[in-house]
Amino acid sequence: MSSTETMLxxxxxxxxxxxxxxxxxxxxxxxxxxxxxKVTLAGLCGSDLHVYRGEIAxxxxxxxxxxxxxxxxxxxxxxxxxxxxxxxxxxTSTETSTETSTETSPRPALYSTLKLADKVVAPFSVSCGxxxxxxxxxxxxxxxxxLFGSPRLDGGQAHxxxxxxxxxxxxxxxxxNDVEVGEGEVGEGEVDVGKLLRGINDSSxxxxxxILPTGVFGxxxxxxxxxxxxxxxxxxxxACLSPPSTSLTNTxxxxxxxxxxxxxxxxxxxxxxxxxxxxxxxxxxLLDELARRGLPYKIVAIDLNEGRREKxxxxxxxxxxxxxxxxGEFVVAGPEEAKEVVRxxxxxxxxxxxxxxxxxxxxxxxxxxxxxxxxxxxxxxxHAPKSLPFTGQQLYDKNISLDFGRCPARAMIPDAFRLxxxxxxxxxxxxxxxxxxxxxxxIGEATEMYRAFEKGQxxxxxxxxWK
Amino acid sequence: MSSTETMLxxxxxxxxxxxxxxxxxxxxxxxxxxxxxKVTLAGLCGSDLHVYRGEIAxxxxxxxxxxxxxxxxxxxxxxxxxxxxxxxxxxTSTETSTETSTETSPRPALYSTLKLADKVVAPFSVSCGxxxxxxxxxxxxxxxxxLFGSPRLDGGQAHxxxxxxxxxxxxxxxxxNDVEVGEGEVGEGEVDVGKLLRGINDSSxxxxxxILPTGVFGxxxxxxxxxxxxxxxxxxxxACLSPPSTSLTNTxxxxxxxxxxxxxxxxxxxxxxxxxxxxxxxxxxLLDELARRGLPYKIVAIDLNEGRREKxxxxxxxxxxxxxxxxGEFVVAGPEEAKEVVRxxxxxxxxxxxxxxxxxxxxxxxxxxxxxxxxxxxxxxxHAPKSLPFTGQQLYDKNISLDFGRCPARAMIPDAFRLxxxxxxxxxxxxxxxxxxxxxxxIGEATEMYRAFEKGQxxxxxxxxWK
Numbered sequence: 001m002s003s004t005e006t007m008l009x010x011x012x013x014x015x016x017x018x019x020x021x022x023x024x025x026x027x028x029x030x031x032x033x034x035x036x037x038k039v040t041l042a043g044l045c046g047s048d049l050h051v052y053r054g055e056i057a058x059x060x061x062x063x064x065x066x067x068x069x070x071x072x073x074x075x076x077x078x079x080x081x082x083x084x085x086x087x088x089x090x091x092t093s094t095e096t097s098t099e100t101s102t103e104t105s106p107r108p109a110l111y112s113t114l115k116l117a118d119k120v121v122a123p124f125s126v127s128c129g130x131x132x133x134x135x136x137x138x139x140x141x142x143x144x145x146x147l148f149g150s151p152r153l154d155g156g157q158a159h160x161x162x163x164x165x166x167x168x169x170x171x172x173x174x175x176x177n178d179v180e181v182g183e184g185e186v187g188e189g190e191v192d193v194g195k196l197l198r199g200i201n202d203s204s205x206x207x208x209x210x211i212l213p214t215g216v217f218g219x220x221x222x223x224x225x226x227x228x229x230x231x232x233x234x235x236x237x238x239a240c241l242s243p244p245s246t247s248l249t250n251t252x253x254x255x256x257x258x259x260x261x262x263x264x265x266x267x268x269x270x271x272x273x274x275x276x277x278x279x280x281x282x283x284x285x286l287l288d289e290l291a292r293r294g295l296p297y298k299i300v301a302i303d304l305n306e307g308r309r310e311k312x313x314x315x316x317x318x319x320x321x322x323x324x325x326x327x328g329e330f331v332v333a334g335p336e337e338a339k340e341v342v343r344x345x346x347x348x349x350x351x352x353x354x355x356x357x358x359x360x361x362x363x364x365x366x367x368x369x370x371x372x373x374x375x376x377x378x379x380x381x382x383h384a385p386k387s388l389p390f391t392g393q394q395l396y397d398k399n400i401s402l403d404f405g406r407c408p409a410r411a412m413i414p415d416a417f418r419l420x421x422x423x424x425x426x427x428x429x430x431x432x433x434x435x436x437x438x439x440x441x442x443i444g445e446a447t448e449m450y451r452a453f454e455k456g457q458x459x460x461x462x463x464x465x466w467k
Numbered sequence: 468m469s470s471t472e473t474m475l476x477x478x479x480x481x482x483x484x485x486x487x488x489x490x491x492x493x494x495x496x497x498x499x500x501x502x503x504x505k506v507t508l509a510g511l512c513g514s515d516l517h518v519y520r521g522e523i524a525x526x527x528x529x530x531x532x533x534x535x536x537x538x539x540x541x542x543x544x545x546x547x548x549x550x551x552x553x554x555x556x557x558x559t560s561t562e563t564s565t566e567t568s569t570e571t572s573p574r575p576a577l578y579s580t581l582k583l584a585d586k587v588v589a590p591f592s593v594s595c596g597x598x599x600x601x602x603x604x605x606x607x608x609x610x611x612x613x614l615f616g617s618p619r620l621d622g623g624q625a626h627x628x629x630x631x632x633x634x635x636x637x638x639x640x641x642x643x644n645d646v647e648v649g650e651g652e653v654g655e656g657e658v659d660v661g662k663l664l665r666g667i668n669d670s671s672x673x674x675x676x677x678i679l680p681t682g683v684f685g686x687x688x689x690x691x692x693x694x695x696x697x698x699x700x701x702x703x704x705x706a707c708l709s710p711p712s713t714s715l716t717n718t719x720x721x722x723x724x725x726x727x728x729x730x731x732x733x734x735x736x737x738x739x740x741x742x743x744x745x746x747x748x749x750x751x752x753l754l755d756e757l758a759r760r761g762l763p764y765k766i767v768a769i770d771l772n773e774g775r776r777e778k779x780x781x782x783x784x785x786x787x788x789x790x791x792x793x794x795g796e797f798v799v800a801g802p803e804e805a806k807e808v809v810r811x812x813x814x815x816x817x818x819x820x821x822x823x824x825x826x827x828x829x830x831x832x833x834x835x836x837x838x839x840x841x842x843x844x845x846x847x848x849x850h851a852p853k854s855l856p857f858t859g860q861q862l863y864d865k866n867i868s869l870d871f872g873r874c875p876a877r878a879m880i881p882d883a884f885r886l887x888x889x890x891x892x893x894x895x896x897x898x899x900x901x902x903x904x905x906x907x908x909x910i911g912e913a914t915e916m917y918r919a920f921e922k923g924q925x926x927x928x929x930x931x932x933w934k
Contacts, residue, residue, distance in 0.1 A: 141840035224693040237604030241691040360495025373608035383859025392850025395871035423641030
């Protein structure tokens with residue numbers, strides 16, 4: 001193709017409520033690290049609404065959409081069998097000095113394994129796979145991170161006879177970014193992902209771009225928090241953190257024992273605020289993890305919108321029905337009813353933790369009211385530049401812990417993929433009573449879809465650029 | 468003694484800067500859960516200054532002082548060999564239903580073991596030892612918690628020919644509160660605390676009331692945070708949280724591996740803000756834990772006051788000299804120099820975590836500037852009712868986690884006691900270049916000591932009511 005060829009794309013126009021379907025040039029390889037992806041599906045995500053409503057000011061026109069899957073149709077010159085491999089980089093890295101934490105390691109394995117026609121999922125932000133945050137698994141804060149569908153990196157809501165997204169990272173190394181889910185040799189003890197893929201609905205793969213990893217991330221952060229460990233393990237703080245340094249903690253002579261934990265102390269009571277697609281994913285991830293670990297739970301899932309609440313109830317019916325939902329109670333409610341439910345469950349003490357999937361101060365305020373002292377509030381919502389609705393004294397008085405931030409989608413995809421395969425009964429559908437995806441439509445309808453999505457008239461929409 | 472007997476006490480008078488030494492009635496047993504303690508030492512603590520300065524409004528006159536040690540001279544009728552034991556309560560608790568999380572368990576062992584003439588340390592807040600938060604180890608948020616030296620519970624800065632503090636909790640159960648450190652049988656595999664006690668300076672026991680447990684609490688919270696685990700374990704997020712659910716994460720077919728962690732990713736870089744007595748304790752606790760685990764570190768310890776910085780340097784010289792200080796670098800600096808140090812150490816990325824021991828928004832702002840993306844800010848400072856100095860977007864953009872709140876001193880004392888014994892070289896002194904305790908004086912000097920302490924003219928002061 002020549003550089004004068006064009007495609008249709010959904011483009012954001014500032015300041016607000018303005019998505020236009022326009023003809024734009026097809027992207028070209030500009031950097032040896034670039035790849036060109038033929039988009040097969042692109043998603044519309046709740047966090048797009050912050051920009052759409054003008055709550056987060058984005059002054060530059062760009063192609064929207066940070067969720068997409070597709071096929072590799074062109075690769076820059078840094079890819080291929082001669083690219084530096086992971087094994088090489090591993091050997092080198094052990095000889096690295098500890099002087100700085102930001103030396104760049106040799107590029108990750110993807111540079112040598114990615115091939116034309118590979119099916120790929122784009123984690124919603126670009127990560128090089130080789131810098132210090134990437135090595136640590138904190139890929140959403142890669143030192144050369146960019147968000148797809150933002151002024152500095154066009155998104156995936158694009159279409160034409162030839163429809164591509166240029167996956168380039170300005171020389172930061174795009175090699176860690178794309179995730180290959182369908183190819184490769186299957187070694188001993190490994191899972192045949194190709195075989196797993198054949199059993200799952202193609203459109204559900206799109207959920208791996210953002211919302212399913214984000215839900216899994218929230219659930220993992222929440223359940224992994226130290227303040228949750230007494231309830232999860234039955235061992236009181238601080239012994240739950242690590243083995244005691246001496247037997248002092250076990251002797252009456254050091255400090256007489258407190259009363260041991262009771263079964264009621266080990267009941268996990270949680271609230272989840274926001275039942276958009278990410279909130280549903282987070283609920284499923286929480287239920288899956290609690291069931292796998294055999295932990296008893298009571299969860300209240302909260303949304304203002306009755307349509308969302310009803311869908312969550314139906315999804316829980318599916319999950320509960322197959323016996324994989326674990327041993328617990330799952331109630332879907334509005335915020336005020338939820339406060340009453342938590343009061344009843346915990347005799348006024350509050351729940352162990354709250355997962356906030358909205359990205360709004362009102363949700364944080366509700367979370368603070370619902371959570372007990374020494375409770376955890378994990379937020380995976382995108383927040384605006386507004387002061388937090390707490391004072392330092394309020395947080396001190398309840399010993400609150402808070403987690404904020406963007407999901408490192410690249411690092412979370414293995415766990416998210418496992419859950420995607422396991423729960424195709426809820427993730428696999430389109431347009432059903434229990435599906436997260438309401439509709440698959442053409443890119444030409446983008447303007448109308450954004451409008452309806454913002455008004456809550458439809459749920460998650462995918463664009464098939466070839467439709 | 469009759470109820471008309473009096474003693475001298477340091478009393479707080481609202482609204483600010485007003486401590487008076489006054490004659491007050493000697494406390495009496497009012498509730499079967501009460502104990503009367505003859506105070507042998509009471510401390511003046513940095514957090515007393517929030518009230519003293521009027522930053523936290525406390526409108527009622529009361530005896531000040533939340534740190535004290537002493538001797539049991541009178542016990543309510545609920546104490547004695549026939550009190551419910553821990554073993555009984557343990558047996559009962561396993562049969563408890565999971566319906567509510569706030570049922571009260573039988574009282575803890577202290578009710579049956581506490582005797583007249585026992586030496587006790589008062590954790591700075593009262594905890595019953597039997598409610599759900601207490602069982603969980605979250606004793607600072609006991610359902611019937613009260614702070615010593617507050618309008619609802621007089622403190623320990625009291626003196627007369629007969630000097631006592633009434634340790635009563637209004638029927639909430641005072642049994643879990645006092646900590647017996649010197650008595651009891653020594654069983655097989657247990658530590659002979661009585662023997663350990665004979666080797667330590669009596670005045671250093673006072674540090675167990677608040678500042679040493681609080682320092683240990685901060686260090687444990689910080690190093691126990693999930694976001695610290697990749698650096699501590701060398702395993703990237705999220706695998707560091709738990710074993711992978713399937714071998715998917717290990718196969719190139721699921722997601723090609725990111726570049727492995729390098730030694731530089733495992734260097735623990737920390738900042739600690741505030742070098743008052745709690746900050747010094749927190750530094751020592753951090754260094755001890757890092758040394759015990761053989762972890763390389765770089766720590767910058769920050770204070771505005773050069774006198775405090777100089778003391779911290781001398782203490783680190785002591786700790787480093789005996790080879791128990793671990794393998795690292797410890798720099799003491801002002802805030803601006805510290806930012807430069809962290810930039811140099813981390814090539815601009817920021818430190819893994821910051822421990823905030825000040826309780827002021829300026830310290831939280833400095834912490835935000837110093838910490839890297841996916842960093843942890845652990846605050847053990849007492850905060851005022853002011854909005855936090857962050858927006859939700861700022862916390863989202865750096866994936867920040869925050870911990871706030873009061874140390875559960877009762878639960879932290881075993882670990883704090885171990886450290887107290889181990890580091891008598893720094894904790895045991897009074898009035899030396901490296902000691903945390905500057906002076907032991909009579910209660911009659913309380914007015915002047917508060918004044919000088921508030922102005923930073925003296926460090927930690929203990930009152931010996933019998934001096």
